[in-house]
Amino acid sequence: MLRQTLVRLSQQPQLRDFATHNGLARGMAERFVAGETLEQAIAVVRDVNTRAMSATLDHLGENVTSKKEAIEATNAACSMLAALTSAGVDCNASLKLTQLGLDLGDEIARENLQRILDQAAESDTFIRIDMESSEYVDRTLDIFYRLFETYQNAGVVLQASLYRSAQDLQRLIASKARVRLVKGAYLEPASVAFQQKADVDANFVKLTEMLLAEAHYPAIATHDPAMIAAAQRFAAGHQIAASSYEFQMLYGIRRDLQTGLVAEGYRMRIYIPYGSHWYPYLMRRMAERPANVMFVLGSIAREVTARGR
Numbered sequence: 021m022l023r024q025t026l027v028r029l030s031q032q033p034q035l036r037d038f039a040t041h042n043g044l045a046r047g048m049a050e051r052f053v054a055g056e057t058l059e060q061a062i063a064v065v066r067d068v069n070t071r072a073m074s075a076t077l078d079h080l081g082e083n084v085t086s087k088k089e090a091i092e093a094t095n096a097a098c099s100m101l102a103a104l105t106s107a108g109v110d111c112n113a114s115l116k117l118t119q120l121g122l123d124l125g126d127e128i129a130r131e132n133l134q135r136i137l138d139q140a141a142e143s144d145t146f147i148r149i150d151m152e153s154s155e156y157v158d159r160t161l162d163i164f165y166r167l168f169e170t171y172q173n174a175g176v177v178l179q180a181s182l183y184r185s186a187q188d189l190q191r192l193i194a195s196k197a198r199v200r201l202v203k204g205a206y207l208e209p210a211s212v213a214f215q216q217k218a219d220v221d222a223n224f225v226k227l228t229e230m231l232l233a234e235a236h237y238p239a240i241a242t243h244d245p246a247m248i249a250a251a252q253r254f255a256a257g258h259q260i261a262a263s264s265y266e267f268q269m270l271y272g273i274r275r276d277l278q279t280g281l282v283a284e285g286y287r288m289r290i291y292i293p294y295g296s297h298w299y300p301y302l303m304r305r306m307a308e309r310p311a312n313v314m315f316v317l318g319s320i321a322r323e324v325t326a327r328g329r
């Protein structure tokens with residue numbers, strides 16, 4: 021119930037504007053977001069690299085409503101790629117097609133993505149297309165397949181929460197595309213998605229096994245120790261080398277698990293978001309773990325008490 025409410029609130033523009041200018045909410049965002057500027061983000065990438073982990077940088081933004089914003093987001097992605105190259109860090113990029121104008125039409129999003137892929141290809145940088153809510157899955161995959169014919173430096177994300185993902189995965193495996201598997205951060209109806217955590221988890225394990233057995237350098241993106249253990253068991257039982265796949269986690273979440281896996285010899289990539297459009301991202305992180313809401317309420321209570329003194 022709380023999860024549903026928080027995911028719905030993540031789509032509220034008035035709340036977004038309020039939160040973005042609210043000191044407490046900004047403070048909360050700092051736990052999950054590397055900063056508002058590219059320089060701050062690169063500094064976090066360097067820190068992650070010194071801990072023997074790779075990174076993927078996400079310039080936050082989604083659901084733009086004008087061509088101007090879509091072009092600005094594309095320019096920002098290109099500047100980010102240039103900065104990554106000159107910093108010489110171990111980091112690729114993640115982006116969302118609604119940030120590049122998907123709500124305005126497929127062509128504009130495809131053109132903008134192509135510009136980014138062109139630049140990324142010059143420095144041999146990999147671009148991951150995040151997966152958004154189920155209404156975008158067909159169009160995201162269509163755009164991906166069209167560009168993947170030319171740009172092998174692109175990959176996509178599939179969500180274990182959706183019934184369709186096993187079928188989507190078979191086609192992606194046949195195309196030799198790189199896939200990141202996640203549970204799914206969006207609120208989806210029972211007509212398209214599993215509603216019980218146990219069912220999502222069972223599908224995650226099934227898709228993980230398909231990926232490990234057949235896919236080209238898959239990414240298993242989760243903080244769930246049970247999902248990680250299932251991947252490790254399957255890999256060990258099928259003589260799959262730890263260098264043929266990677267685990268991925270979000271910046272600010274389960275740092276202990278991140279470090280522990282690296283110490284055991286597993287590959288780990290940290291998803292690092294930055295920028296001023298952090299509100300929907302932050303709300304999805306709160307929705308994933310109600311304890312985060314208590315953490316924010318605790319900060320507010322402490323702030324109010326301190327002001328009252």
Ligand code: FDA
Pocket residue numbers: 149150151152177179202203204205206241242243244245268269270273274290291304305306308309312
């Ligand atoms: P689950 O939600 O079951 O959590 C397992 C444990 O992890 C929890 O018990 C807790 O300890 C910890 N945890 C999880 N979330 C936390 C949080 N917010 N704060 C603190 N602790 C937390 N989704 C999507 O729809 N499209 C996408 O493109 C992506 N991309 C993406 C990239 C990467 C690298 C990751 C790790 C995740 C995504 N996601 C995503 C988000 C994903 O769908 C999912 O919502 C979160 O990863 C949370 O699910 P878990 O697999 O961690 O399991």
